[in-house]
Amino acid sequence: MFKQLSTFLAALTVGLYCHAQETFPRNGAYDERPGRYAFTNATIVVDSKTTIPNGTMLIENGVIKEVGKQAKIPAGTIVVDLKGKYIYPSLIDLDSDYGMPEVTRNRPGGGRQTPQLESNKKGAFGWNQAVQPENDASLMFTPDAKKAGDLRKIGFGTVLVYSHDGIVRGNGALVTLTDEAANKALLNRKASAHFSFSKGTSSQTYPSSTMGVVALLRQNYYDADWYAKEKNKEANLSLDAFNQIKTLPSIFETNDKYSILRADKIGDEFGIQYIIRGGGDEYQRIKEVKATKAPLILPIVFPDAYDVTDPWDADVVSMAQLKHWELAPKNPAEVAKAEIPFAFTTAGLKNKGDFLKNIKTAIEYGLPKEKALEALTTLPASLIKAENQIGSLKAGLLANFIITSGDLFGKDNVIYENWVQGKKYIIAPLNVPDIRGTYSLQVNNQPGGKLQITGSPEKPEYKVLIQDSIKITPKVTLANELLTISYQPDKKASGTIRLTGWIAGSGLAGEGVLPDGTVVPWAATLSEKYQQTAAAADTSAIKPKETGPIVYPFVGFGNETLPKAETVLIKNATVWTNEKEGILQNADVIVQNGKISKVGKSLAAPSGARTIDGTGKHLTSGIIDEHSHIALFTINEGGQTSSAEVRMSDVINPDDINIYRQLAGGVTASQLLHGSANSIGGQSAMIKLKWGTSQSDMLMPDVKTIKFALGENVKQSNWGDVQRVRFPQTRMGVEQVYFDHFIRAKEYAASWKTYNASSKKQSLTAPRRDIELDALAEILANERFITCHSYVQSEINMLMHVADSLKFKINTFTHILEGYKLADGMAKRGIGGSTFADWWAYKMEVKEAIPYNAALMYHEGVTVAINSDDAEMARRLNQEAAKTVEYGGVPEEDAWKMVTLNPAKLLHLENRMGSVKAGKDADLVLWNAHPLSVYARPEFTMIEGTMYFDRKKDEEKQKTMLVERERLIQKMIGDKSEGKPTQKPQASQPKMWHCEDVAGMDTELR
Template sequence: MLKRLSTLVAVLTVSVLCKAQETFPKNGAYDERTGRYAFTNANIVVDPKTTIQNGTLLIENGMIREVGKQVKIPAGTVVMDLKGKYIYPSLIDLDSDYGMPEVKTERRGGGRQAPQLESNKKGAFGWNQAIQPETEAGQLFAPNTKQAEDLRKIGFGTVLSHSHDGIVRGSGALLTLTDESPNKAMLNGKASSHFSFSKGTSGQTYPSSVMGVVALLRQNYYDAEWYGKSGKSEEKNLSLDAFNQLKGLPSFFETGDKYSLLRADKIGDEFGVQYIIRGGGDEYQRLDEIKATKATLILPLQFPEAYDVADPWDADLISMTQLKHWELAPKNTSEVAKAAIPFALTTAGLKTKNDFWKNIRTAIDYGLSKEKALEALTTLPASLIKAEGQVGSLKAGLLANFLITSTDLFSKDNIIYENWIQGKKFVLAPLNTADLRGTYSLSINNQSTGKLQITGSAEKPEYKVVLQDTLKITPKAVLTNELLTITYQPDKKRQENIRLTGWKSGTGFTGEGVMPNGTVVPWTATLSEPFKAVASKDTAAKKPVETGSIVYPFVGFGNETLPKAETVLIKNATVWTNEKEGILQNTDVLIQNGKIAKIGKSLSAPSGVKTVDGTGKHLTNGIIDEHSHIALFTINEGGQTSSAEVRMSDVINPDDINIYRQLAGGVTTSHLLHGSANSIGGQSALIKLKWGANQSEMLVPQVKTIKFALGENVKQSNWGDITRVRFPQTRMGVEQVFYDHFIRAKEYAQSWKTYNAKKTGAAPRRDLELDALAEILASERFITCHSYVQSEINMLMSVADSLKFNINTFTHILEGYKLADKMSKRKIGGSTFADWWAYKMEVKEAIPYNAALMYHEGVTVAINSDDAEMARRLNQEAAKTVTYGGVPEEEAWKMVTLNPAKLLHVDDKLGSVKTGKDADLVLWNANPLSVYARPEFTMIEGTVYFDRKKDEEKQKTMAVERERLIQKMLSDKAEGRPTQRAQGTQPRMWHCEDIVGVHAEHAEGK
């Protein structure tokens, strides 16, 4: 016993000495006590899986010293008997801007601004202002009293804070919400690294799109690697220095939606980084793909309010996506938990911090377990930030960060009394409130008046005044400690108030009141009937709120279950083969394993195979649109003269309704091109229109193409004088752009060739832009060039001849008929419109015979859409070449099938009905070149993605589901829940010249 006592004394002595060793001197006498407290008889929730009943928590010097049932309390300890109340770890938020300077967008005067091409940041930093790895939250931190109070009130004790500005945001700081010095609050000044897809305050033109952001971030990773190995000998770059210092820290990436989340993870995969990703609340819509990322998520708790759809016209504005997301958003966390995806929760995105507990309880109503919710607010965030030895649970040796609550933390009736942070108490509500509930006999001026009923909870009592005539009145009541003030109107018509003020006296109240005439009178309230708590009738676990189903994609016409490939025999159809066999009458086609297995007459169907009667119908391969902008979140990166480094595959939008609409028009494959904002655009993407599939499943990865552009758009003819800063501004300048970039690309390719041959010395700096151009020089990537005017087309062919690279396709090319012979000689294809003209000066010499004249000259001709609406009728656009120029029907059909497949170098798999090729097929009810033709079904790789009969059923189902959701919203409004104005969203129909900012395209995506 003496030995244990001496050890205890030694520990206390060391503690006191440690406490006394301050680095900041204080003026005058001050309290040196260790702050030792013991909290007894509490239900201590040590962590989400461990609760100690009637336990004791002992703290000292801001640390937890011991937790358990048999804790020996040292002499001199302040003991607080919590009498069955609860103690929880204080909560942790990993996405905070607490204590950070306000992020203000730079303004450079009023009105429209001239483009800012270069960084305005002074010093030896990187070239782009949106890349700010040198930003250190630990250096920026200054305590913010109001922010800290707001977070403490809802139970938070620790936050990971960083500057929410830019693409690379620098390091974050782990902070407690104490009101003591910043030195005390800061647990780790460099705890994490942070990223986003937002440029933030940067005014630079580049990047102007999300795909530009991705390319910039990729390039930054490569630059940092090069700089760390050999670049330091060539330049000093403080940004790259700082970026390399961040690499060992936990990396957080802020995204705003499910596809941004997947995009962020893809970047991480490229560079061996597993990001912790802040989501947007719609993860439930793509759980399988998100789980496959193996990322831990940080989930917001903001849920959309119901739309005010009382007016039927207003209701028509709301899309199925908006309706279903309103209903399903509260289910997001429970669905993520069900998928076994680890996640933390954040207050970020809430309108007010007061919504936090309301929303988390809503999430619990929708199926989130309390254990998982607590884990997401304590132990998991602590482990993510490698601070489990400091915060997140109630274990000896951790900081004394804890909450004292009235009951279960997630109960609607729970009260957080106190939030202790580093051993310092912050009082949020009176801890030992007397239970005043019951029924009292009310006497005013010594006359029996009625009754005073106090119900509700002890901490939040509810009051009723019952007069002699049984009239019940809800008064205004204020209880301060044991002082009670009541104001009520006995007669609402007269609007005269009686005001009573009294104090607790024995089992009742006594005091003075003021009558409506100003007379001061005595009053008393004597307890006549103690309060009796009513036990809950239903002690069973609450069933989660029922909702509608999740569909893929998460839009109207989505599927509850994704279609699967089938073995199908189509019999007796007119088959347009696009091969030497031509058009075959009364022919059968067998589809197996996603391929065309057999073509012939009187084929026998294997057992159990689905048979389709094609009598009187026409079977073709699917239409291939060589020039499309559907299924993209953005199409232009116009911040620089060349954007060869950007990839359209980074911004594929599988939810675009135009995918489904074009399937209904027989389109199965689309070539997604960059716009025409600059001379050298971005790398294109070829997708199959697999409705409901994810981005990677849609992508045809082996196709490597890139968009170039000529004409008015690239020299900014219509951008306005103030914006005309970027080179080039003339057609001569456009030519120089090509020479300059390809000469540099040749030198770049040679530098790598030399290095790879010797494998000695420093490796060249990896340049993603020049990589793409070097691939063109090596005939590994193919150019599709936006073009109109003969002179410019001649110019680019001359540049290509002199620098020895090939042009694959001139697209638009409405003056192609003037130089079809030159194109044919160089084996350059032409992808054109059937009969577009007169929409700008460049097309004033367009003629409807253009396609036919190029075809007769031996050019491989495709008819493209460049328009989401026109793509639904590409069969009819092809038919126009029969009228304008006498192109044979089969050759006209090839212009939207086999010819674009050739131009895209996929004709070995697509473009014709041939054994072994992909079963991308359309069954038409008539000749496909007829204006009356419509697809009966459209399949891709043996899977039917559009079926006309099922489409009719789907429309009926949608109408029922839509009305169900509208009625549910109307019920919400009737019950007094908040609503928002009905405001619809329309899918963007992109065209070559469309430019939106980085933030706007995220809105398009939603």
């Protein structure tokens, strides 16, 4: 006792002299102790690569002083013997809302609300309230004892906190999970900058889509750069704050694999390597994710099995949902295998207590343990440049560590204590007596059977065996060394035996109460010591759990391996050349290196070529859909009257099943247009339907087009009376929009021309970069081409006159259902018409549409295309073209050009696509019949020499998919039968977009 008192006094004396001065006064006596501890005989896991067996760790004043085998223990140190125990660095979470104000989305109720066009935030802040770089997490942070305790229980000691509100979210603060005041917890008040694709609480109309968010972020970066250089500028506190945080480690929150790619594209434009918080589906596009070079923060959330017991319920679960359920636990292993740096986060977990359980599941699916530990300690520390404070057990770092019973990721591991900045937090008793074994039980000095205690010392499991045939699970309470056991010895008995006692040497003893109330002695004598079963082999060495294959794209009809370009000879086909040669009978076509090599008769097959017999079949160039909305996550940015700054290329969805369906209909390329929610829409994206490839592989970046619109949609005619805020509200106003924007674009282009031509350029500040006006200036320079949504003659005339007066060109009028009324004016100006074959009477604007429209424009010399504007109709554009033969007598070859060569011309791609000619892209379709016949269907659809649709392989795919689907359903049923949690099936249908669609555009914005 005297020795212990001496040690305490020595420690207290050192603390009184050595503790640093504070700026916070206290109401009471100061009692600061150095917290000098030595933890001995422990297995010390310094980091994922370094482990010290039987090591010693010294800490003092919340800092690690020494770690090693031969550490010298100073006098006055409290020694803790951890023989058989482990010490790990405490865990780090880089995506936490701990201690932050709750983000509440106060959307006014009661029907549709009046649009809010401008920010309602008071002060000299930026114009859009979803951009909040001024948010400072350190000023918002308040420690939360309960949440801190919950996180400490699962091993965390440090978290990065920030406001989870808005697109630009301000700076994050690095804090520890101490229960002391905020000044003690705060390690770094400006540790990071944060971004997302979510508007959060902003109720402004703009942005209303993910592509609008991308444009807003891009513009914000350009504005901040200009603001930092401009001398005579307006006050903008948001841009001031943005310039202060943009050099910090930047973390971008996303919710899926394509959002990762989208975020990285923004970072590349501005020279920023984001740390990206993913959505848990990175494995589905791992090569593209790796190519971003972005470190990831991975959620460890795995979906429950769907309850598919009812076949009708099973039918609504998509193949993608089924496969993701099975493969989601494999995601961390796939990321690790790809050598992508990553950290883990608890974000997204409904129950934080599932965190370590899910990590262990990921290990069972192939994640190496060292990678798991790295992802929780050293890697997150290094990502936010805090490796000199946290993340490992090295001298000079904070004393943030956990004491465990064994391997952190072991099945029965227990976290005993979590030390934060040298302060101990008890999670479970450290020295629990091990009472496991088999005991002879006596009650009232009479044999009472056997008591078996198994499990772990911390979580014992109990069984009472009576006459070796009756096995009873008693109710047991063990607190310190006091034990209470209650059980019913016989189901027919009228009561329960209750035993209360204590640990007595190697046995148990105490008093009990029989069912009749008699108080009796009882004892349990150890007869057989518990035999620890052989430890399971290291799970990192166990063969990972087997799963089905990853397919590309990750939906039904996906490919396990992507098809490759071939050298092909197609013989004896009827070839529709769309060239002066016309239709060739019994002709051959050679495809090499993705191009059409030769067209002719009796051609010899090149070395290694595959020969396809085209006898009795028709070979054409692939169909090109000039007006499509497939393969997009959203189509309208309706927040403002002009959205020229947004790009459809930012929201391409390669997983859309409509890509595959349209390949089956002979379509090889589509122009993906913005919708018609505003007068000046967004920049279009031209893609080839390369099923299974990446967004960038599909995209044709050199095609520069943009969507304009006229009519009811842009003035919000059918949006309800509440939508009477956004200009324009009349067709006259639409005309003024065009004048206003193009006049400003002319001035903008002139300012850049003057700046670039100036001999004093270095001393001048460049004009403010405006990405909306950039697009309009490209139209004026004839570098970007307009496709205009149109119906009514008067409006079409209006826009042609505006273009004439401001000297820009209309490239294509799409829909153009009254084109027959002004085809002469279109032909004179070289404006094309992309129309429907026979759509009419579906709204007032089309009441004067006629089925002869395409033919009448054709006879006036207009370049006419037939488009779909509909995911379903695009599968039969060959039949839509055939209608122009019936309605108007268009020759068959010219009718066919309306879905092949003519759209290529309108898109300025006729040098690459639209005809069967040597040197052009090998985008070809082999039809089993005349291509304008209702009986025609493609045998194969080829893009640049690669078979992306093959009818025979499609039949095989359907069979394989049915087998795989049933395998997964049976596996889910097995999970349910084992008592594992399930979820109700949720139908997931692909969205069929149309021009006017604005509702429910982006879940990511919410």
